[in-house]
Amino acid sequence: MKFKTRLLVTFLTIVFLPLMLTALAFISIGGYLMNAQREIGMVNVDYTMMSDPAQTFEQISEKVFKEVKRQIAIDEAKLEDTAYLNDINKGIEDKASYILVRKGDRLYYAGNTAAADKIFNILPAYGYANESHDAGYYYNSMEKLVKQLDFTFSDGTEGSFFIITKIHTLISKQLLIDMFIAIILILLFTSVMLTRWIHMGVFLPVNELNMAMKSIASGNLDYMLNTDNKGEIGDLYKNYEDMRLRLKETTDEKFEHEKQNRELISNISHDLKTPITAIKGYVEGIMDGVADTPEKMDKYIKTIYNKANDMDRLINELTVYSGIDSNRVPYHFHRINVADYFGDCIEEVGLDLESKNIELNYFNLVSPDTMIIADPEQLKRVISNIIGNSVKYLDKEKGVIDIHILDEVDSIRIEIEDNGKGIAAKDLPNIFERFYRTDASRNSSKGGSGIGLSIVKKIVEDHGGYIWATSKENEGTCLHFVFRKYREVKE
Structure with a gap:
């Protein structure tokens, strides 16, 4: 793979892989947390609870709130019916909500008595609810969302209808923590994966090439590098192999040339030694008086002459070969x-x-x-x-x-x-x-x-x-x- 392509893949991986893994982590963690909420009594929980839990819980009670408001407009006395109130409470109790009815300054009805006792004394006074407070009031210390509707009992006593919903911020907070951990793990995973990929694709081949060059420097011309890689790394390997083969060929040729030169010297030495030995023998014969007749003297001199010609021929042949082999003979x-x-x-x-x-x-x-x-x-x-x-x-x-x-x-x-x-x-x-x-x-x-x-x-x-x-x-x-x-x- 070419470096340009490798850089592009690295860039896309850095950008898109964490995004995809983060989205997957968000879906997985969110699904897990919502399932946990369902197990503790929350139903119909969706992903909006993660981004805006207060709005989600407000929507949970909105339907009941509108229905009661419509009932008040028709017949306020209906809110004095305990059976009616029980039906309303059953419809929202699986949504971490309950209703509370106040008559005057005392508790008239509570869907959850234990929880009502804790919040009753801090509920808004009669007449506080108006159009601007239809969304309700949020008690941060108790994590309660309260929606209020005022009405009048049949005996003329002021009354207030409340829907109280527990705001579970567990999802938002836990989601933040879990997503932070997930993002750290995703970044570490991406970093390790890219580092390993670059190490395998760049550093390892470069290290192998470095070792190969050291082998060449030490005289080992048999250190081969084979690869199926394309791009710059593949070209480097191919160029190394071409260089190695050329160096090996040159070295082998040099070795063979030196061997042949040694053989030539040995052959020439041997071939020169024979006539030189003969010349010395015949000269010694002349000096010792062995050639004591004109015929013998003539034979000895001719033999010496022929042997000298053999030596001259060998030397000339070597001179010609040396010149031709080095391309120094002018044609x-x-x-x-x-x-x-x-x-x-x-x-x-x-x-x-x-x-x-x-x-x-x-x-x-x-x-x-x-x-x-x-x-x-x-x-x-x-x-x-x-x-x-x-x-x-x-x-x-x-x-x-x-x-x-x-x-x-x-x-x-x-x-x-x-x-x-x-x-x-x-x-x-x-x-x-x-x-x-x-x-x-x-x-x-x-x-x-x-x-x-x-x-x-x-x-x-x-x-x-x-x-x-x-x-x-x-x-x-x-x-x-x-x-x-x-x-x-x-x-």
């Missing part, structure tokens, strides 16, 4: 005529192969005007490395190397095939990797450093081409690489 691209370039190259290579009793077959199947864009020196290195690699691993009495130049419409494909021992299928996908050696066909005893084909692949790809190999064990290997043709743009 000098030119338009090259395919037929002319490969013709000259094959002629130069052929002389060397002929001296080693290796047959070289060249087949050019592209048109004479076919052109490519390439660096002549680096392309020659590609051909030399591939042919040199083939020569190393020729195991037949008569070695054969075939070179085909094929036309593929928009590109040319060069195939260099030998009849050597071949490469195992499990090793074939890896032969272009840096420092890769197979046990059977690319061991250091043949003088290989394990970087020749990786140099070839890098040069071909820098020319915008691609390279692959096919091979069958004990039959031979074929290297294929492709270059795009150069075509002039016609105006």
Whole structure:
């Protein structure tokens, strides 16, 4: 969830949840209190008693008050009938009310004698009731609402009819207390709920991210963070995972590069040690007089020369690899005529192969005007490395190397095939990797450093081409690489 949405939800929760819970608490508490009032004798109690209990209790006696007032207008003598008064009292006694009739200054009738004795002496005098006091009088100390109607007895004595109602303020006061407690609990509940929600949705992910960053700082790049969250938190987790994977990839590449460099140094050291040991041996033979004939001397010197060339080749190969691997080798691209370039190259290579009793077959199947864009020196290195690699691993009495130049419409494909021992299928996908050696066909005893084909692949790809190999064990290997043709743009 996005922070903007989370803030909106938090705002709405703070505003509306307490309101809804407060309304629910009001209904529940009010219902409970009204039920309690019914149990002590109050009936027809509703929610108006909570907001204005005096008005509610006034309405309880209003019907009886109007009926008696109407009776007085018709026949005042009816109020002297005890049976009539009993009927009226029974109608209101379940509403915490009773009637009282005063004749002169004495009690004539009381619906509740015990209660009447307490209030009789403070009731208003005859004639006090008028239109302005129809609502009655409230005695705060006794919590009584008194409504008065004056009339005259049949013998001429002044009389007063009273409806006395007990004002129960329990609901209002208890409601206030209970609602105050309920609101405190509601606010605490809302606060705890929102705090937990924010803690789970914000602080926990941030703490996890903090721990993950500490793990990264300590070098632990395997500390993963997975989440289904959307929004900013989800983006943070995703960015962390992207960063972690990139760092891990970079670290792994660095580790692999260092491992390969160590392997290169080990291979070069081993390959240099062999000719150096041979050179030292032959030099010592010359110094000790072992080469005591011109023929032996000539043999020793040629051997020393060849071993020195092997050392020079290894050093040059390492220099070239180092430059290509770090993209420091400058390319000098030119338009090259395919037929002319490969013709000259094959002629130069052929002389060397002929001296080693290796047959070289060249087949050019592209048109004479076919052109490519390439660096002549680096392309020659590609051909030399591939042919040199083939020569190393020729195991037949008569070695054969075939070179085909094929036309593929928009590109040319060069195939260099030998009849050597071949490469195992499990090793074939890896032969272009840096420092890769197979046990059977690319061991250091043949003088290989394990970087020749990786140099070839890098040069071909820098020319915008691609390279692959096919091979069958004990039959031979074929290297294929492709270059795009150069075509002039016609105006």
